[in-house]
Every structure is written in C-alpha cells, then in structure tokens.
Amino acid sequence: MSLQELLTKAYIGGSWRAGRGGTFPVYDPATGEEITRVADCTVEDLDEAIEAASEAYSSWRHTTVKQRATLLHKIQVALLDNKDTIATTLTRENGKPKAEAAGEVMFAASFFEWFAEETRRQYGETIPSAAATKRMITVRQPVGVAAVITPWNFPIAMLARKVSAALAAGCTCVIKPAEDTPLVALAFAKVCESVGVPVGVVNVVPCSRGRVQQIGSRLCESPKVHILSFTGSTAVGKWLYSRCGSTLKKVSLELGGDAPFIVFPSANMDTAIAGTMVCKFRNTGQTCVTANRIFVHESVYEEFVSRLAKTMDSELKVGNGLDLGVNQGPIINQRQLERLDKMVRETVSAGAQVVRGGASQGGLYYAPTLLTGVTPDMALAKNEIFGPVAPIIKFSTEEEVVSLANTTDRGLAGYFYSNDLSQVWRVAEALEVGMVGVNEGLLSTCEAPFGGFKHSGLGKEGSKHGLDEYSNLKYICFGV
Ligand code: ADP
Numbered sequence: 001m002s003l004q005e006l007l008t009k010a011y012i013g014g015s016w017r018a019g020r021g022g023t024f025p026v027y028d029p030a031t032g033e034e035i036t037r038v039a040d041c042t043v044e045d046l047d048e049a050i051e052a053a054s055e056a057y058s059s060w061r062h063t064t065v066k067q068r069a070t071l072l073h074k075i076q077v078a079l080l081d082n083k084d085t086i087a088t089t090l091t092r093e094n095g096k097p098k099a100e101a102a103g104e105v106m107f108a109a110s111f112f113e114w115f116a117e118e119t120r121r122q123y124g125e126t127i128p129s130a131a132a133t134k135r136m137i138t139v140r141q142p143v144g145v146a147a148v149i150t151p152w153n154f155p156i157a158m159l160a161r162k163v164s165a166a167l168a169a170g171c172t173c174v175i176k177p178a179e180d181t182p183l184v185a186l187a188f189a190k191v192c193e194s195v196g197v198p199v200g201v202v203n204v205v206p207c208s209r210g211r212v213q214q215i216g217s218r219l220c221e222s223p224k225v226h227i228l229s230f231t232g233s234t235a236v237g238k239w240l241y242s243r244c245g246s247t248l249k250k251v252s253l254e255l256g257g258d259a260p261f262i263v264f265p266s267a268n269m270d271t272a273i274a275g276t277m278v279c280k281f282r283n284t285g286q287t288c289v290t291a292n293r294i295f296v297h298e299s300v301y302e303e304f305v306s307r308l309a310k311t312m313d314s315e316l317k318v319g320n321g322l323d324l325g326v327n328q329g330p331i332i333n334q335r336q337l338e339r340l341d342k343m344v345r346e347t348v349s350a351g352a353q354v355v356r357g358g359a360s361q362g363g364l365y366y367a368p369t370l371l372t373g374v375t376p377d378m379a380l381a382k383n384e385i386f387g388p389v390a391p392i393i394k395f396s397t398e399e400e401v402v403s404l405a406n407t408t409d410r411g412l413a414g415y416f417y418s419n420d421l422s423q424v425w426r427v428a429e430a431l432e433v434g435m436v437g438v439n440e441g442l443l444s445t446c447e448a449p450f451g452g453f454k455h456s457g458l459g460k461e462g463s464k465h466g467l468d469e470y471s472n473l474k475y476i477c478f479g480v
Helices: 043-060 065-081 084-092 096-122 156-171 182-195 209-221 234-247 269-284 301-315 334-349 398-406 421-430 464-470
Strands: 011-012 016-017 023-027 035-037 125-127 134-142 146-147 172-176 202-204 227-231 252-254 258-261 291-297 353-356 369-372 389-395 414-417 435-438 472-478
Touching: 011 043, 011 182, 023 421, 023 472, 035 182, 043 146, 043 172, 043 202, 043 209, 065 084, 065 096, 065 182, 084 096, 084 182, 096 156, 096 464, 134 202, 146 156, 146 209, 146 389, 156 172, 156 182, 156 464, 172 182, 172 209, 209 234, 227 234, 227 464, 234 252, 258 269, 258 398, 269 291, 269 301, 269 389, 269 414, 291 301, 291 398, 301 353, 301 369, 301 389, 334 369, 389 398, 398 421, 414 421, 421 435, 464 472
Parallel strands: 146 172, 146 227, 172 202, 227 252, 258 291, 258 414, 291 389, 369 389, 414 435
Antiparallel strands: 011 016, 011 202, 023 035, 125 134, 134 472, 353 369
C-alpha cells in the first residue's frame, strides 16, 4: 500500500482496519461523483484507538525532545516529498484549486518544521525563593492522549497544526477527520507510518455523519482522553465543550469567525483591493478568517466597489480545481450551498443590490458574488457566509464602524486598511478579535498564534504558545 493509491481504511494501533460500521462514501464536489468509500468507525473501533494511544503514550511521553524533533522533521520532509499526490487527493475530496491544495500541504509541513524546533525549547523556570530553605522550579509535562477533530475546509493543515504540537509536547493522538474529507487524514497516517512514528502514537478514525455524535461524545467523555482539540462550527464546539465537563478535559477550540474587513479613507486602494481578493476568495470563501463583513467608508465606497467588481471579473475563474487556471472551486456540499444561496436571496430581498453573481451556477458551483447596499441587519451581515460572496456595507465614522465590527458574538480575525498611524493603533486595539490584519489580508503562519476571542474559541494554535495547550506546567519545590 502506498500514497499513490487512495487509503480508505482506519489507522488504529499501527494497523489498517475496516470499520465495524461498514463504509461511507466520499464525493468529489467538482463532479458529484463518488471517489471511494471509507471505513465507518464505531465507538468500539474508537475505543481501540484510544487504548492504542494510551498504551503508546506510556513510552512516547519519555522520548527525548531530540527524538521527537527528528521524527517531526521526517514528517515535514515526507509531506513535502508527497506534496503533489496529497494535493491531488485534497483537491478531489475538497474541491479547492490544485495550487491552493499544494500550498496547504506546504503550510501543513511548516507546522512540523516549527514544532520540531519548538519542542527543544520547552523550557521551565527557576523561581527566586522567599525562603532560604527552598528552591523552586517549573517543568512542562505532556497532557496525555489528545482527541483531534478536524474540519473539511483545511483538512490537512488543521490536522497538522494540532498533531504537530501534540506530538512535540509528548502527547499521542486519536484523529477524527471531517466526513467530507477523510482521505488526506488517512494519507497523513500513511506518512507517519512510512517515517516510523511508533505504533499507536497517531491513530485515524473516520466515521460517517450519522455516527459523529456518538464518536464525539466518547472522545469527550473518555477518561483516557486528556485534551480535546477541535476546529469547526461554533455550535458543535459548544456542544463538545459542554460534554467535556464530566472529565474536566483541557479543550482547545477554533470556532467560527465573523471577520470585519474595514476600508478607511486613507487606505491605499491597490492594497485594499488585493487584500480583499485574497481574504475573501481564498478557498472559495470557505475559511473561518475570511472577510465576512466588508465595511467601506462612504468617501471611497464607489471607487472600491467598481474596482473590486473589475478585479473579480479579471481574476476569478470558477471550475474544477484540477483544471489549470481555476482559482474558485465548488462549495463543499449541497447543505452548505443551500445555506449560502438562502442567505444571499434573503439579503437581496431585504434590499441589497447584486453587482456580480448572486446565484449558483449548476452543480456545487456558486458565482463569485458582490452585493452593495448591505446593512448590518441583513442575513449576510449577521451569519458566517462561508462562500465566495462579498457583502459591502457603507459607513461614515470610525466610531460607528468599530462599534458595528464588534457587534457580534464571534471574534476570530479582523482586518482594516488605513494609513493614519493613530487610527491604526486605536482600531487595532479596539477590535474584539484574536487576530488583526493591518493593511494585510493573510494572517496565518506557523510562527504566530492563531485563535479567537468570544465565541470563536479557546486557546492558541501554532507559535510558541501552541505547545502550551498540550502540556501541563508542574511546579517542584526542593527543601534544602
Ligand atoms: P460544518 O458544519 O462546516 O461541517 P462542523 O462543525 O459540523 O462544521 O464539522 C467540523 C468537524 O466536527 C467535522 O469533523 C465533523 O464531523 C465534526 N462534528 C460535527 N458534529 C460533531 C459532534 N457532535 N461530535 C463530534 N464531532 C462532530
């Protein structure tokens, strides 16, 4: 078995197994065709994976940082060596354009490189003691078995951002990939197997949507799982969080966003348009940090709208992600497409004007859409859009726009374009979000902390802070 063929079995305790629940289909969103069927794991299968991860933890936790760093580097290299194969699988199951898929594999690999380096810097402290007879230090220790639940929009990168930190800290993992995109997670398991990750350290347990609640409950409630790391919708995140209470697990949650994207009068218009394009249309708008509400100052509104429309016309090409030149793939599935279409229709019937697009284009394709005259009470301004739809909202003052930007219970990312230095400081500090882009539409990188405020989640991923999620701080006091 190699990465050249599609891997469809679960990976539990170092062996490739059928699921006790049979199989479930994985579809290509570009064509609607079934790509293959994947093992549908039951709670019994999951229990075996948790057992395997627990057993592996007893030795993995004692590996040296050098040993873990070496293995993480090998995973990084193997991901890069197999970039093209994994990217093709990713495009087939997710629909994203091949170039973006290849970029995502590189992004995933970057986390293994980063945490291979960070694992060697898990320093403790020496604490000056107030008592002459005591010496005090802190050390970091791994938390234990990590449950990793990943989404379909960045199925290899989100997995990598969690698993790299978990392994670096000395944890073992049970991964439950999204049912739309289990194939790259299984490819990742193959990569781990091929570079010699010890048996049970990484387990992948796919399951169908019908079984996800049972699997989710068990991951939350098992006393043998010590941290739950989830990326997905706010609703599911809250459900999982409440379920983790019984075992008082650590949780790391990366949930939905509602990013404001603000264009002030002093903005450089070229930069603002380029930022809008990348922030809004990357992954066909299906990112949690995408520009969800685009606020444009009344003095530059007309210019911004006409330039954005022209840029959309010249730069966006919708189609099958495997075709050269395509940069807008399909929406992931029918459910998401219908959700998106309904929001657009509601917004238009509430009075917004369609400048571009505004409808589905057959299959799961949705036309890149630009709407003006959107007001904060309309459907598109109140919900996470998750599609290639740019709603433009006009504003008059900084005070007004900051207040509107913060009128949401989610606070993941926020962006604004301004060349007024005082305004830059004021607005960067005032936005109630975990990440701010100032004259920049692309934020995510392994070196910086990713995470939200309010209902957008708990904890940080990537950066030196990402390791903290997977380790406990222990204080040791010596009497002398
Ligand atoms: P979306 O609605 O975009 O598919 P979800 O939050 O439903 O986003 O999905 C993100 C991940 O959460 C997927 O892996 C999905 O299978 C998983 N998931 C959904 N519901 C549950 C649940 N009740 N327990 C555990 N995982 C779940």
